[in-house]
Amino acid sequence: MTKTIQLSKRLRAIADLVTPGYRLADIGTDHGYLPIWLLQNQRIPYALGLDIRPGPLEHAGINMQNAGVSDKMELRLSDGLEQLQASEADTVVISGMGGMLIISILQNACQKVRCMKELILSPQSDIPMVRKYLRTNGFLIVDEQVIIDSQKFYTIIKAEPTQDGSCTRSRGNEQTLEDQFGPVLLEKRPEAFIQMLIFQQKTNQQIIDQLESASKTDTNRDRLNELKQKQEDIRAILENAPQAKGV
DSSP: OOOOOOOOHHHHHHHHHSOTTOOEEEETOTTOHHHHHHHHTTSOSOEEEEESOHHHHHHHHHHHHHTTOTTSEEEEEOSTTTTOOGGGOSEEEEESSOHHHHHHHHHHTHHHHHTSSEEEEEOSSOHHHHHHHHHHTTEEEEEEEEEEETTEEEEEEEEEEOTTOOSSOOOSOOOOHHHHHOHHHHHHOOHHHHHHHHHHHHHHHHHHHHHHHSOOOHHHHHHHHHHHHHHHHHHHHHHTSOOOOOO
16 A cells, blocks of 8 residues: 655645756655655656665665655665766755755765756755855855744745856855845745744844843854844844734
């Protein structure tokens, strides 16, 4: 009996950003739920699931067979994109990892990545750094979403390589407001994004209060100034945003 895969809200949002008909490479595939679901729902013709750990790949293999998609899906033990050839996929998905690790994976396989048609990234941290990397390395952010799943905020970024891009990092570029908050999110201002900003605002204020009561070291002063600037940026965005429900 074929087993039907059910996705979490976060994984479903990632799946919905994959262009139908594209071949998928899921980096850090874990149990393979995302590519299996896309194949079962005939969104994509072929998928590769790559993971650095053999244990999850074994589970993914079982899930793949139980779901009846083993003829359209392949699993590989791989550190990042190491075992992926540039001609094998159109879409690369990397989710559930820290932002700096995602940047490292992309940088280590930059020539391969530039041959792909789209990247779909969902970093768990350092999201502004991921956006800056994309912007300064020849990628254009074409879509972004904020998802609330199990009372947590997740940001998903979809990017495409530009025609004139390269793997050479641009120098001297400071982090921009669009890097910090997302160019598409700033334009569309969806409700979940506004809720995330309100949550960040509350969290930042708690840290500011603690720092103002702490010893006045150079590190604390720098951090305090940074947070106060972020608060000003968030306040400016919220003043021009639709009213959102609190979280």
